Each structure stands twice: as C-alpha cells, then as structure tokens.
Amino acid sequence: MAQRIQNLRRAPTSDSMARALDLSGRRWALRIVWELxxxxxNFRALRSACGDIxxxxxxxxxxxxxxxxxxxxxxxxxxxLSTGGEKxxxxxxxxxxxxxxxxxxxxxxx
Amino acid sequence: MAQRIQNLRRAPTSDSMARALDLSGRRWALRIVWELxxxxxNFRALRSACGDIxxxxxxxxxxxxxxxxxxxxxxxxxxxLSTGGEKxxxxxxxxxxxxxxxxxxxxxxx
DNA sequence: AATCATTGCTACCGATAGCGTAACAATCAG
DNA sequence: CTGATTGTTACGCTATCGGTAGCAATGATT
Numbered sequence: 001m002a003q004r005i006q007n008l009r010r011a012p013t014s015d016s017m018a019r020a021l022d023l024s025g026r027r028w029a030l031r032i033v034w035e036l037x038x039x040x041x042n043f044r045a046l047r048s049a050c051g052d053i054x055x056x057x058x059x060x061x062x063x064x065x066x067x068x069x070x071x072x073x074x075x076x077x078x079x080x081l082s083t084g085g086e087k088x089x090x091x092x093x094x095x096x097x098x099x100x101x102x103x104x105x106x107x108x109x110x
Numbered sequence: 111m112a113q114r115i116q117n118l119r120r121a122p123t124s125d126s127m128a129r130a131l132d133l134s135g136r137r138w139a140l141r142i143v144w145e146l147x148x149x150x151x152n153f154r155a156l157r158s159a160c161g162d163i164x165x166x167x168x169x170x171x172x173x174x175x176x177x178x179x180x181x182x183x184x185x186x187x188x189x190x191l192s193t194g195g196e197k198x199x200x201x202x203x204x205x206x207x208x209x210x211x212x213x214x215x216x217x218x219x220x
Numbered sequence: 221a222a223t224c225a226t227t228g229c230t231a232c233c234g235a236t237a238g239c240g241t242a243a244c245a246a247t248c249a250g
Numbered sequence: 251c252t253g254a255t256t257g258t259t260a261c262g263c264t265a266t267c268g269g270t271a272g273c274a275a276t277g278a279t280t
Contacts, residue, residue, distance in 0.1 A: 152227075152228080153227075153228050153229075154226080154227070154228075165228090165229070165230080166229090166230075166231085166232095168229095169228090169229065169230080188228095
C-alpha cells in the first residue's frame with residue numbers, strides 16, 4: 001500500500017476528480033444518492049429518508065444531480081439513479097464498508 | 111396510503127454511514143484527503159494543493175479530520191493520512207475512476 | 221545580533237449556502 | 251364537493267465559506 005502511494009506521487013488531481021470532489025462536498029448530495037439505492041423515491045419520501053432535510057436544499061441537489069446525470073426524474077414515480085448514478089453507488093458501498101471503522105469518539109469539533 | 115408502496119423494505123442508512131456522508135458533505139474534506147495521498151504536506155503546501163483554499167476553512171477541516179483520526183499531524187513534517195485515512199483513500203481512488211464518466215456538460219445550476 | 225524568509229495559524233468581514241417553517245397550486249381519493 | 255397528498259417555492263434567519271491581512275515562531279543569511 002505504501003507502494004501504491006509511492007506510484008501516485010506525481011499525479012496531479014484531475015479536473016474530473018476535482019469536479020467529483022466538489023460535488024461530494026455539497027451537503028446531502030451523496031446521501032441522496034445513497035438513499036436512492038433501494039429504488040425510486042418521490043420528493044417527500046426522499047426528504048424524509050434524509051432525515052427531513054430542508055426542501056429547498058433538496059431541490060437544489062436534485063437539480064444538480066440531474067444536471068450531472070446521476071439521477072433522473074420519472075414522472076409519477078419520483079427520482080431514481082441513472083446508470084452513472086448506480087456506478088457512483090458502487091463507490092458509496094465501499095464508503096459504507098469503510099464507515100464502520102470510523103472512530104466513534106468524534107463529534108463535531110470547533 | 112400510496113405510501114405503502116414506498117416504505118416497504120429498505121435497509122436504513124446506518125449511523126456510521128450517515129456520519130461518513132456528513133463528513134464528505136463538508137467542503138474540501140475529501141479533497142484534503144485526496145491531496146495527501148502523495149505523502150505528507152505541510153499547511154501551506156496543502157492549501158496550495160487545494161487551489162488556495164481559505165486558511166480558516168482548511169484549519170477547520172484539519173481539526174475535524176484529525177478528530178476522526180483520518181489524518182495526523184507530524185511535527186516538522188505537516189499532515190499525513192493515518193491508517194484509516196489510507197483506507198478512505200482507497201475509496202477515493204474508486205471515485206477517481208468513476209469521475210472520468212461524469213458528464214461534461216454540467217455546470218453549476220441554480 | 222539584525223534582517224529576512226517561511227512557517228502555522230488567527231482575525232475580521234462580506235458573501236453564500238443551508239435550515240426551518242409555511243405556504244402554494246395541482247392532483248387524486250372519497 | 252371536501253380533504254389528503256403531491257412537488258415545489260418563498261421567506262427570513264443562521265452557519266459556513268471565502269478572501270485578505272496579519273500575527274508570532276522558527277530558521278536561515280548576513
């Protein structure tokens with residue numbers, strides 16, 4: 001593993017990766033993708049799945065995610081992952097596994 | 111009542127995953143981890159690697175990431191990924207691959 | 221020692237993003 | 251019709267972010 005890091009030593013962060021990281025850095029963006037993993041959810045169901053996130057923020061994220069073609073809106077059904085979104089979900093599945101190792105004594109710092 | 115269709119079966123998002131997603135949702139958090147993949151960087155180098163992020167935000171993220179034991183501070187060397195941080199890096203490597211497929215026509219929406 | 225450069229970091233403040241609540245029109249059930 | 255449920259927007263408030271400047275501490279150079 002130290003070797004793997006070694007090999008990447010000179011690769012600068014790609015534009016696409018910077019975009020992906022920027023996307024991830026918006027509140028609720030990944031959570032929304034994660035909640036859609038089980039199938040389509042409509043606006044209100046999605047909202048409650050995310051712990052009653054503010055509807056204005058949800059609306060923003062939905063637009064952005066649609067813009068990036070990660071989710072799509074199906075009239076009468078709600079929102080669901082696109083093909084690309086399902087690929088992103090695979091990554092999040094890894095994150096889910098990793099999250100189990102997150103130290104527990106970590107509450108918001110200041 | 112239409113809700114009977116929605117909330118049938120769903121593995122609820124675990125607390126640890128919610129924490130991980132929350133962490134990812136803070137600006138620059140994952141980018142910082144990503145930039146540290148090449149090895150330790152000191153405060154100013156890290157800042158410039160992230161595209162001259164505001165030092166106050168960087169400082170906050172560094173505290174939080176240290177709190178979650180994702181990075182550690184090495185006196186005289188700067189900041190580097192901890193063991194857990196390197197595991198997170200593996201996940202980000204997946205994200206990096208995925209990012210290549212991110213649709214290009216997506217500029218910030220509002 | 222005096223000077224200069226570099227370091228990590230903080231202070232300040234304007235700008236933006238996010239939150240919470242309340243509503244709205246449209247649709248559909250009864 | 252009435253009443254419930256939908257997606258969505260409006261509003262005002264707070265928290266977070268961003269940009270610039272500046273500090274004290276350390277180390278090198280003269």
